[in-house]
Structures are given as structure tokens and as C-alpha cells.
Amino acid sequence: MTHIELYDTTLRDGMQGEGMSLSAQEKLRVAHRLDELGIDLIEAGFPSSNPKEIELFDLLSREPFAHAQIAAFGMTRRRGARAEADPGLRNLADSGAPVCTIVGKTWGLHLQKVVKVDREENLRMISESVAFLAAQGKRVIYDAEHFFDGFADDPAYALRCLLAAADAGADTVTCCDTNGGTLPHDIAAAIGTVLAGLEASGVRIGIHCHDDAGCGVAGTLAAVERGAVHVQGTMNGYGERCGNANLVTIIPNLQLKLGYECVTGEQLASLTQAAHFMDELLNFTPDPDQPYVGRNAFAHKGGMHVAGVNVDPATFEHVHPDVVGNRRELLISELSGKGTVHARARDAGIPLGDEEAGRLAERVKELEHRGYHFEAADGSFELLLRKETGEYEPLFRLESWRAIVEKRADGRVETEATIKIWVDGERYVRTAEGNGPVHALDRALRDALVEIYPHLRDIDLVNFKVRILDETKGTGSVTRVLLDASDGDQVWGSIGVSENVIEASWEALVDSLEFGMRVAGRQAPDEAASAQSS
């Protein structure tokens, strides 16, 4: 089995994406996670005189990694200068990173219109920069920017750029589809020519794709099938515009479908967790539809699909979810039945007889007919299971609540909510203001409950969606509220349905907090363990 070298550029190219922001300490956590996942090379950034970058490379140089090596990124020397006098190349040489990746031009359009460098001088810039870093004992990777555009424009010159790097001592030359628009068959054809042209040099060929044509993964695979052995990409496809090639999709494709060796089976089984870890760290909601690792990637809705995977997972699953650390999600919906209820109850640790499961499936059907939709409300669904099986204990007993929103004559909007509840025989009356009625109710309720359940402080409402179900009656129709909440670790959904949007929100809110307390209870032993070890 050929080993394909995995080169992660999340910490450099990925950081160009919208909303990407990590501290040096967080980047360090990312590097360790990538190391655990079995990534071979971690491009950590652009070592410059910027104190933040200096701190990062200092931190990295002191860290022990099990397997990964750190790469520092920079550019070829300036036009007309000497490589050893170039401050950027000096920073690379001094960075402490054993691997240096430098990017340079390949495309006439850029030489002419952007950097205004003569073609021969460009070749010298490549060659002298590579030679300088190689002489410093670095492993040098040369990234040929806009390689495929340059190749389409002038294949001979594009090859000369790669050869300049290879002859000067680059260990790997990477063909970059910088603008992301090259389709897989054109990538494959170009890589074929590159391999033939560079065979004598013994240099390794790398590939670096972007997703502007929705083919970042496929382009990468096409290059590997033609002989590229070094793959650059980012976790979850982070990156500017439409993102970089997504390593989280590429790794299982290479390993499970094409038979290449990338990471161990154990590392592959941590893929889902690693992908979600990255999203959490960056405060992104994980894409539920992401191949292999998304919450929906192995979700089955239709009755026949559910029946099929029960007989043989291969009938409706292209790979087994366990292999990538994901799980089969059986969506609760009108279309499904008793089997799904059984499976969900098992996950929640609720013993369920066959008759009970049948009754519950009927109950779900009836509720979904009234507008509930448990697919996106796993928290409410588990609470429903508990209520129906007598395994449910409410956090409190409601006496009443009231929300008032007022637009005053001076134009200001004021919102206030009052709740009256009972907990353990004691009555709590609380009033709170808020940005809106649900916010005010949430604050009033938590104000009463945190005294008894301090964990409620850790729960954030992260998403709130409202939809009218019978669209022919406008604001007089049934309203469905979907609420997502999180304790920073797990995310769960809850649902409320009512003619009244505030009542529906209240219902979802209560489910959200009650389920949050259950999650907390379930995690308690782990939390204790991690508290001890830290």
C-alpha cells in the first residue's frame, strides 16, 4: 500500500476563511489534535516578526508530537535580492520548524500583471530560495501557486518552475489549484504530464485544491490516482471563498475506497470527534450534512431504509459509521416506526417493551400530525420517551407565567416576564427583563432555578427558529419553535408547538433546560474523572 502524506494547512490557509480566529494556545491544541489524528505535516503559519507568530513557533518547537512534523510557510525571495539576505527566508530558516514550505509563481498572467517579474528571474527566485533553505538543513516543499492555470496557459514554463524547485533540492513540489476552478479531469491530465516530466528528478508530487467548483475532494483524489503522494488540505474544508480541499472527506476516501495508507484504523475512528473538535474550538456549528462525520451522514428517514439497515447496513450505507467514529442516526419522523423508537430508547438507556414501543410510535405519529417534528429535537424526543414510560421527573411545577412587550410612545420597546413556579414545595416568583419575550422568560425561569440547579448557568441557547405550519392562516396558525441549546460540549434540540408563539417557545425552552440537566447528570462521572486528572 502506498502511503499518502497528509499535509494540514488549517492553521495557515484555513485561517483565511471567514470567522476563523484562534489564539496561539488554541493553535497548539489544534496541532496536538492533528497529531493524534495521524496527520504527517502541520503547517503552522507564516513565521514573521509578528509577536503572535513568534510565540506560536516558540510554543510548537517545545511541544512533543507523537508523529507530526511542523512546517513553516513563506514565499520565494524578493525580485533581484539575494536569498540569504531575504528577511522572510531568514525567518523560515530560524523558525525551528524542520520543514519549510515556500510558495512561488507559475503563471505568466501573474508574473506580468501582479508581481511584474521576468520569467527567468522567477525561475531563479524559486531555485535560489529552495537551495538556501535546503542548505540550512530544512526539508523543503515547493508550492507552485496557480499551477493548473499556468499549465493550461503554458505547460512548458509551468514544468520548468517545478523543475527549478526540484533541481535546487526541494523534496516535494505541490501543484496548487489556487483559484479552485480546475475540474478533476484537467487536474488528472496535468499531474500525468508533471509526473512524466519530473520522473528523473525523483521529487515527490503534491496536490493542493480548493472547492470553488465543488470538486476540491475529487480533484485531490484524481491527482493521487495519477501519482501524487502528498495531499494538502484543511480540516472540515476551512479556507477562504468556498474553502480548501476537505481532509476530513479525503482521508476516508483514500483509505476506505482507494486502499491507500494514511492513518491507523484507530485514528480513522477518531475522525468525527476531531472534526467536531475543530468546529467547537472555532465556534462553528458542525455541518450536519458533512460527508462521513456529519450528524446526518448516516441518518435514515424512510421506513424502507430503516428496515434495510436493520437487515444489512450495506444496503443503505456506503461505509460503516463506526469506521469513521460516527453513528447511525434514525430520524424520528412520520415515515418511521417502532424500530426507530426502540433504537433511540436503547441509546437513552430506557428499557422498552415491544408493546410500549408500538404505543410510543403511535404517540409520535399523533404528535407529528399536530406539528411536532422530532427529527431536529432529540432532547424533546428523549423527554417524551421518559414521560411515556414514567421515567420522567420535571424540574419544577408551573403555576403561571406572563410576558409583556410594550412599544412606548417614545419609541422604546420594553419587555418583561414574570414566572410563578414550585420546586420542592416552595413557591418562586421571579420577574426579569429581556431583549424579547422568550429571553425574558428564560431569564426569569433560570433566576429561580439556578439556586437549586447551578449547572443551568452553563447552558446557552444557540439557535432559535420559528415556522408557521399551516400557511393558509398566517399569524393565526400553529407555530413550531425549534431551539438548540449547548453546554459547550454537546448540542441538543428541543421543540414546542402551539397556536401561540410564546407558548411554543416556552415549551421548547423548558425541554431544553430539562434535557440539559439530564445531559449534565449523565456526564457527571466523566467530569469528575477529568477534574482529577487535570
Place this chain on the structure above:
Amino acid sequence: MTHIELYDTTLRDGMQGEGMSLSAQEKLRVAHRLDELGIDLIEAGFPSSNPKEIELFDLLSREPFAHAQIAAFGMTRRRGARAEADPGLRNLADSGAPVCTIVGKTWGLHLQKVVKVDREENLRMISESVAFLAAQGKRVIYDAEHFFDGFADDPAYALRCLLAAADAGADTVTCCDTNGGTLPHDIAAAIGTVLAGLEASGVRIGIHCHDDAGCGVAGTLAAVERGAVHVQGTMNGYGERCGNANLVTIIPNLQLKLGYECVTGEQLASLTQAAHFMDELLNFTPDPDQPYVGRNAFAHKGGMHVAGVNVDPATFEHVHPDVVGNRRELLISELSGKGTVHARARDAGIPLGDEEAGRLAERVKELEHRGYHFEAADGSFELLLRKETGEYEPLFRLESWRAIVEKRADGRVETEATIKIWVDGERYVRTAEGNGPVHALDRALRDALVEIYPHLRDIDLVNFKVRILDETKGTGSVTRVLLDASDGDQVWGSIGVSENVIEASWEALVDSLEFGMRVAGRQAPDEAASAQSS
């Protein structure tokens, strides 16, 4: 140039995705939008005895489409039954759709383990079902489920399934990668064999991919490059698990990069708007990183990139954003360009100078930055034009309003709203109850206004959607309300944005009624005419 037939299955396979929910009226709006985009075939669903589906096919059969044809979807006949006696096939025959698509098995694993049908009987099921529908004068498309898994397992039998359909009169046979795990090179190889095997029959070959390996688009392109001429997919890649092949990416790839003919240049330039329209209708946040149409697809961050595109867009852009109706900015909106503002003002009969249009475009940009989104709120957009050009007259002047929602100790929920407004120097104070706070506000407001504007009685609020914009802050964030209203003849959208959901709803409600009165004024002559003729 070969024409590639575009087959959209958003309304059928796309609806299997999580959170997909559309009313019959909304499906109709989708169908019209797909027609405008130049889609050839619109698969509308599964005609059954379900009243909702019957209503949809009734509505569709009465609609005039400029170009698109409606396809109805079903399955091959039941095992051991007669095709003409099969209720599903009868529903297809009676659906009024000129095109019928039927799906059948191809893969031994499924025949053996899931449906328990003998291989020869399966071929008869395919052949007799196709023949029955063809005899009813339908154009028949045969969807070979799990084709690529079946082909990998037993290529000869997989081909026999396709041949059975072709010989029985299917006009197109579609090779479906139902589990979504087949990589593009395997798809290409299989399609090559299929074409060779079916050449004599003259049948057209179609492709239907899913995105479970992140290669749904690339697999589709690979099939087309090998000779498939019919492409199935969904808008924005909606669909179960990781989604179907994304037509929004496939169309520009086929047209701009591979030189196939799909839609007109004008239609292609409406792609971004069509993609966002779908997301808005479904209450999804458009993916900012989506190829071609995402807000970030042509966003440039690095200084060199910005300088480069200023010199020549080709330096850092794989296609020009205008071609797909997108733009090179972080903040995009279909309406914020000066040209669009001009066109909309012309439609509304508002004279507009060039400078005024520029100022308005800036204003729209600023509002969209604050969370407004005029794409789905044509009513509010026209009112904004009027406000900015001094062509606006409010229906009333607001003094104040108040909404109270109370969950009482006996469990009942009561809602009441009071408004205080001025019309023509007179003060109106009205209180009304409602099913929810917006309903109560709507009733109180109309109660005051119908005395002066009796037409308000005819306006119904038909749709109400709420979304939190900054999802990291839960119920404390900015809320966007989209409201659709109708007078039974026209439908218009309005928008409100506020921290407070009730304030945002109020804003949308007022726009809705004010625009409704304008529509009434505009239609007065027509109404008189239609009153005479009826």
C-alpha cells in the same frame, strides 16, 4: 453543443433532507422558480391518495410553465401483480404529469435481503411497469436504484435491468448512486460500459448522484463526460444524509467549464438569486461558502488578492461573479446593485435619478449589514424605495402598542394586544385578543384601520418565519421576521429586524398592510373589470 437535460428533484428526493418542509403553495412557488431558471424537468413528488399530494398535482396541472415539464415519481409494480392493477402506477397514470419517473431495483443484495424478489421477476416488474406507463402516453424515465453498487456486484445483471426498461419504452434510464459512495472514476467507467451496452436501444442515459463521499458534483460531471445527457440533482444539494448532487454547482460547471448547453446566459445570471430564494423559503441560512453562489464565493481577504482582481479578475477568480449573478464583495445582495434598484423603481413606477439609485444601493447595503434581507421581501423593498424618495405616505402614525401573553394557573393561555394610533388627526385605541401576540396586534390594528381602509379585510397573512441571525447568542440575538401576505391574487413579502421578536413582527406586519394597500390601489381598474366579468 450538446444539450444536457436538467432534472430537479428538490420537491421529491430533496424533501427527504432534515428540516425540509414545504406547503403545496410553496412547492408551486419553487416549481415556478425552477422553470424560470431553465430547469427542463421538475419532479414534483409521489402522487398518492394523500390529500396533500393530490392538491399539489392539481395545482401543478393548472399552472402554465414557460419551459419546464412536471414529472411524477413512483415505483415499479408490486411483486407478482399486474401493472395495470397496481395502485401506485395508476396514480402515476392519472396524475396529469406528462413525465413519469419510476424507480426499481438493480442490486442483488437488495433483491435478496430487502424486497425478497427473484431476479427474473424484478426484470418483469421493470419492463411491465415501464410498458404500462408508456402505453398511457407518458414519457417514462427509469431510475435504476443502487445502480453502481449493483454494477460492481454483477455488471451483466445491472445492464439487463437497464435494458429491460429501455426495451419496454423508457425514454431515459438513470444510473443512481443511491448510497452516494461511488467515486467519480468508478462512475465514469460504469457509464462507459452502460453506453456501449445500450447503444443499440437509443435510450438516453441519466445520472443521479449523492454527496456521501463529497463527490456528488464530480461524479455527475464524470458521467456527463462519458456520455450521460440527463442530470438529476437538487437545488443547493438538499437531500437526506449528505445531500443530493447540487444542481447549483453542476449547472455552471457544465456550462462555463465544459461547454455544454443547459440554460440561457440570463438564466445562469439568476442562479445566485434562485439558490437563495430556496434557502429563504425553507428557512435555512444560505451556506456562505457554497461554490458560485455563496456570499464568500468571490470574497477576497488577502491584500494581494484584492490588488490582483483589481488589475485582472482572472488572476484570482475562476469565473466572473456576474455570470452566476454573484458579486465580488463580502456583503452580497441581489438588490443592492444600482441597476437592480433602478429596475425595481421602474417596476413600482417611481422615477429615480442615477445619483438617487446609488444612494439607495448604499442604504440597502447598510440595512442588509444590520440583518435585513430584501430578496424575499419585495413589499418592504418597494416601501423602502418610497421612503427614500419621498414617495411614501404612512397609513397611520403610531403612538404605542403593548402585547401581553399569559399562561394562567388553570393552564389556559391568553393573549391580548392594545394599539394606540393616529389617522387623519384622530386617535384610535383598540384592544384585541389573538392566538398569539402578532395575531392580537394584527387584529387590534386592523380593527382601527378597516373603518378607513376596508380593503385591509381582504389581506391574509399567509406565512410567518422567524430566524435568529447571530446564532451564538440564542434568544438574546437579532431576530429577523419574514411575513408573506396575500389578497387572494398577489403574494408579497415583508421583513422586520429587531432584537425583539414582537417588534420585528410588528415592523413586518405594518409593511405588509401598507404594501397591501398600494397593491390594491394599483389593481383597482383590474378589479373593477374582473368584478364585471364574474
